[in-house]
Amino acid sequence: MDEIITQPSATPVIQALRSIGYNSQTAVADLVDNSIDAKATKVSIDFSYGDGNGFIKIYDNGNGMNDEELQTAMTIGSKDPRSKRERNELGRFGMGLKTAAFSLGKRLTVISKKDSSVSIRCWDLDHVSKENEWLLYKSIPSDLSISPDEINGDNGTIVLIDKLDRFCGFGTYRVVKPESFFSKIKRIQKYLEMVFHVILEKDILIEINGNKLLPWNPFLEGNPRCYEGEIQYLFSNNKHVVITPYVLPHPSTFNKNEHKDAGGLKGWRDHQGFYVYRENRMVSYGDWFGLFPKDVQSELVRIRIDFSNDSDEEWKLDVKKSSVTIPEEIREGLESIGKYYRQLSQEIMLYRTKASQSGEKVKGSLNTWELYSDDNGTNYIINRNHPVLTNILRDIDKQNKRKINLYLKLLELGSPSNLLKTESIVKKEEHFVNENQRKTIIEYANILSNSGIQMNIDQISESISLMAGFESTEIATIKEILKKEVEASVQF
Template sequence: MTYDIAAPEPAGMVASLSSLGYSLPAAVADLVDNSISAKASNIDVEFTWAGRDSWIAVVDDGEGMTASQLVTAMTVAARGPATPRSATDLGRFGVGLKSASFSQARQLTVATATSGEWHVRTWDLDIIEKFGEWRLLHGADEATAELLDRIRGTAAHGTVVLWRRLNGYRVDSVTEDDERTQKQFYAEAARAESHLGMVFARFLTGSRRRTIRVSGTPVEAWDPFLSRHPSVQPLPVEELPLGASSVRVEAFVLPSAQRLSQAEYEKAAGPRGWLDQQGFYVYRRDRLILAGDWLGQRGVRREEKYNLARISVDIPADTDAEWGVDVRKSSVVPPVGLRPHLRRIALQARRRAADVLRYRGQIAARTHGDPLLYAWNVRRTDDQVTCRINRGHPLVKAALRPSGASPDDIRALVRLLEETVPVTALRVMHETDTSDDPEPFGGRGPADAGAMEVAQRIYEALVSDGRSPAAARERLRSMPPFDQIHGFWSG
């Protein structure tokens, strides 16, 4: 066998790793993975603003590393997917620390200790590009060393990962008193806090509880399934076989807004909002990999009426390859054999979620003794959505009295109609694949008696307001919905 050694050029490899598409919150989460794998009980993420010299650090009280372990950890892909890992190890490809860090900073320094003796190594991308070699520097420059001393304090074990020369902040226009950029910097910290609460929720509660803080603020776990709320509807748990393992799937239908307090409703929306948080939540070793996605299933899209459907999926770590878990641990592709089952579970959860919205009281009339009267009635019949003012409502009855309505009644009714436009009902009733929009007065055909009566009243109002009969007719012809009715008022 003849061959060539075709080693990747360091600067090109660094550029590739830097361009994997990490957001800052996702990059920080990759570092927290390592802290959890190291059995840390306390993990601190520090964001410190200093203009062009701003920095971010992840500090833990885990087991730490020896000098040789540190070099291995700093080596790109030193441990591949096939490398045996402990049950607490959240890594897979051996590039998370480096790829996440290179995507956010030009300088990565790691300090670690197992029993009092600290070891320090630094990747400086300027050095790699200048010499074209993977020169892993011993120690750190003076400014970085001072920072490390301040951050680790008197700790005898643990790890500090420090990012300096942050991407996006190393420009001449960024100064320490740049309030706009400073606000942006700390907004990223807030987003990181929300992201960590979602990704590591299972590690922030229960018997294996860890404490994660962002700039001193404890991260609060976010439960996408509201699993402790009494109005949540859990569907039966299913164990789907996959090789020698099984995949645990549990669907939840969340309560409607009427059964949640305002604070509960806002929190349940999640970091990305109700629409983007519906769907599957895929966990690997209790770490959230994918949050709110329908896994690319044909015809299964995000729609408002399915906002309450969320499905937990726990995949065994040894099936990473079958699920196509990517380097960033942010996307998966389900195994072919499981897709029909996941689709079945998804459709069932979506139907139940739509039912909760459809029949929650604002949309369909319910009877509990006396009828509950709403200002609007929204119905779907014969593949057509209709929206009508409820003529049984007390204010509507008052406005339609033969003796005439008082101005106060009319004003109150107009205000009520403005405040209760049935947007949610129309969203839920509407089917995206059909042309079922309500059509005024039956559509574009000839005007019926109802249309003529309404038009006559508008015409008389225009004339009494000072328009000539011809001008009133012309205005009426261009006024929706009469502009869409064939031959209307052409005489």
């Protein structure tokens, strides 16, 4: 068959590659991936505004590249995406360095040092477009003030992107204002703190303009009120997928700052769902993948999914490392896990129960409240057969049993009518307490004190906050009332 070699034309290819859908956050993350792959222990990212003519510089102390390696690295499609990658390696397509950089600006300069020897390459898209040739410079452009001396030690790499037309409107009529430049940087920082949180928790330091990145853990691990479900394993194409479900505590147990922080980049409601990690790097977050809608009642569920880089094909990982597709094989499994934990979240949101943190696998109904009907109508009562409750009651003496039953009765008394009146849980900004609630708080504290249960003011405030009818009352408000009204007469 007749054939003819047909080289792609440089200008249109480059232009198309600039538009594969990175945003500044995913682009910078893709460049940081490279530093992590190069075993860097420190990555410094500097953003310079320069009245719209600034630069982004990523400097790492990783392995660096020799001349041949850098030449390959700067080639579009430097590695076969099908080839096997090392364990933990974040790269896949042999594209990120170029595509991520070009989505931000028109010039990419890389200086790399390996075993003390320096190599330099620079793509200038204006030059490529003008000549319509893949022309790669081998020296630092004269108008750039960087030098290989900036690399301390024998190994390391500087990736510098300037002519930031996409990132800050360089050379266009719409140069971004300093405020929006710096707020973009803040968002990039938050994004990196999220997608690299596992890696940041280990032994790498990443900083932006001198500020150290702090890991943002979506599962609030370390918070004793957070519930970590049983780890489960699913299989896709005979490869492990690890599922770790988490249910966060009720939002009212946080103070304002903690609440805001736990809401992450997009807020509580949008952060529910699956979090997919590839080699400990988050590639998708807060997504139910069409299995469920996002609703307020389920906003406490965040489910971690881990897969390894030998499953990229099954997960249809994209070049930007910011989206995946759930393999058909595990869809059903994820659906039933999601369903179970969404139910738990709904329970906590409705009844403000705490998820059980006991190591034992909980069996039986997890509903803490049940509907009870008799001739007088339908009411909510506490599920006395809840496995955690029966466990507690089994281990305690008669007197304490009596106290617990007293307490449960109190809860039942306060809850059904309140709950039935509350169509859905609406988060109110105002946290005022009405006269009835004030009385209940005082009465409750007195009962506790008389029954000899040793609880301090914080514990009492917290337990009251878990009662029905106090959905929108802050713990701090309850504590204030207790301090003012009961502290003198009751011994906490």
